[in-house]
Amino acid sequence: MKNVIFLAPPLAGKGTFSDYLEKEFGYLHFSTGSILREKSQQDESLKKILESGELVKDEIILPLVEEVIKTREKSKPFILDGFPRTLQQAKKLDIILSGLGVLDVVVVSIDVEKETLIDRVIGRKVCNKCYRSYNLNILAFKPKVNDVCDSCGSKLITRDDDNLASFQIRYKTYLESTSPIIAYYKKKGCLRVIHNDELDQTKSLNILRGVISEH
Ligand SMILES: [Zn+2]
Known part of the structure; x- marks a missing residue:
């Protein structure tokens, strides 16, 4: 299995x-947001x-990313x-990645209409412990019990930036920032787009x- 980088709004x-x-193929999940x-x-x-929604500076995020990839369980894709x-x-x-010998990577761009994204913003809730996300407006993503996480039983909250x-x-x-990245990976030949x-x-x-x- 290839290691996956997601690009998505x-x-x-x-x-x-x-x-x-994670469930079907045992992937490790490194979410920089979490x-x-x-x-x-x-x-x-x-x-x-x-909270402001601005990008976090490279000096903060790059060492964190390198650390999680370096210390991961290497038998599993991430x-x-x-x-x-x-x-x-x-x-x-x-x-x-090349320094750490990680070469088998596919970049997956997830493509969704802006109007659909706005519908999702309005109903979104996230677990305050395991960060699993739910949506009260989408049947398939509703929690079984109101405001309680299906996975760990913790309380669901509305994130500050939602x-x-x-x-x-x-x-x-x-x-603005991702279009050049998409072009970059497309040129490298490792980009796949999924609607x-x-x-x-x-x-x-x-x-x-x-x-x-x-x-
Ligand atoms: Zn949870």
Whole structure:
């Protein structure tokens, strides 16, 4: 199985894709968003950056990414989710990965209409312990019990950055910074695009399975 880098706007379905790879194929899931949110609980300035929806500086995020990949369980493939966010980070990541001997990587761009993303923002809840995400407006992603995590039984919360204004900033930032990355990986030949239509989840996951098994 190939190691996977996800490129996707907020709420495009990275969480669902990642859950699928973890459960079906034993992937390790490195979400820079979760790692940073955890770290921000002891770091007030980092917390402010995250709440504003701005990008976190390379000096903070690059060493964290290198550390998790370096110390991972090496028999398993991994998912990198939420990184890289800029072309510069993509180039630095290439250096980190080749330095660590990680060569089998596919970059999966998840493509979703902006209107669909906005619908998802409104109903989203996330577990305050394991970060699994839910959506009250989408039947397949509703928790079994209101405001309780299906996986670990903890309370579901609305994340600080889950509001429409913050979404608009994150979406704009995503488009501006990620288009050059997509072009970069496309040129390298390791980019695959998956359209993640709500009604077509099974199809999207089947395509994903094909992508990670390519030779
Ligand atoms: Zn949970």
